[in-house]
Amino acid sequence: MIEAEAAFATYPSLKGRTAFVSGGASGLGAEFVEQLARQGMAVGFVDVDETRGRALERRLADGGAAVRFVPCDVRDVPALQAAIAEVAGMLGTIRLLVNNAANDHRDRVSDMDVALWDDRIAVNVRHHFFAAQAVAPGMRDAGGGSIVNLGSISAHIDLMDLPGYITAKAGVEGLTRTLAREYGPWAVRVNCIIPGWIMTEKQLAEWVTPEAEASIARNQCVPQKLYPDDVARMLLWLAADDSRSCTAQQWVVDGGWL
Template identity: 75%
Template sequence: MTAAENEQPRSEPSEPQYAAYPSLNRRVAFVSGGASGLGAEFVRHLAAQKARVAFVDLDVERGEALHRELSATGVADTLFVPCDVRDVAALRDAIGRVADQLGPIRVLVNNAASDERHRIEDFDVALWDEMMAVNVRHHFFAAQAVAPMMRDAGGGSIINLGSISAHIDLLDLPAYITAKAGIEGLTHTLARELGPWGIRVNCIVPGWIMTEKQLANWVTPEAEESIERNQCLPYKLYPSDVARMLLWLAADDSRACTGQRWIVDGGWM
């Protein structure tokens, strides 16, 4: 075998035969921040498993476009609800609306976040509180809202999105990194609190994932060098790589797994 034939893929793989999860068929899933980036990939992958997928986002244009895209395929029921997750009352209302229209939520994906850059000297109390609200507060209140319906339905899976940023040397993200580290602690305590109800709570920690936003704003030649230097695997990571981990955690295949971090970073950490 030549060196070229042995080279690993360096771009988004063309859909080979990945796993299917029958337990997700008709199961209701709720994804925050689902209109673009990782969230949109989660919505697409869950829908492809024939889950009934609802998602919320501030970006109404992209949310409605994704809803039309999925509705046209006819593979699953989908519902888009415009919502600002910083507004806890609106988030609770959205969760209630989804449960009324699609059924009890059995999979919760707490994904919505903002990695807007700020220097330490830029912060006042209002900005700090806003960053906590968009990056960690809604995780707790969404879990609080779905827990009773998961309990009554016989269990469920809550999947929180952490970040490699809480473990590596990045600058200008003090509030974001604080929130993402807090999500790992929240995952641990919710797993303990909700475990007796058959509710599993896990945290996915993505590495540097090549979303449209990252490619447009942050993947510079210097960043490329950092990825090559720090990852064990020699190729870039894409949203589908994280989505396939999420499917396993959402499905009954991971029924014995809770309170854990699941790292998808190409071996960076």
């Protein structure tokens, strides 16, 4: 087991480039924002959680990072497009887009109506497309870029009460492939990270019961709990030129969930 942060890789190709992360105020997104800033990237991020977004922005800026938080609900596509334009105007052409914002609301199938269904799709897959559409021409003009979509293990295993979320996350995988094909000629790569069960603050507070811990121990090939930095290290590699020939793929970080 690797103990020290210093033992992990740094990626020279990331230094000085600009990243945009949706849902960057907490959970995996906050870890992504912080790790990308540590690599020397300028990072813009959006979230509905203004308090946490501002606090993270302040902490990173105090440490010398070029960082910009824009409060934004990704279900409001024109607002998301405006936030992307604001970040690009302030921090430079976006070379890395991380489509991370999501909400794993639990919904019973029998309670679903059209408005609820549309909401689950809007928060879990629609904004990925429109954010990619907004950044890709700039990436092309800059010589290329990387788009990373967050999928979910939930689209591959046996879970109840997540019909909208799971449908959207399965859609994220298809979206990844079609955008990779569309944008490949522009040297824009599009990949999907599929996290397993990651111990974010929210997961620990709401879902990780003793029974859940037993399920992790039973289902994962490697027994350790997975944390946001495990996923961030995959993101860094997909963001960097080290992965320049990899696109249209799914990258699973789940401890080998069988």
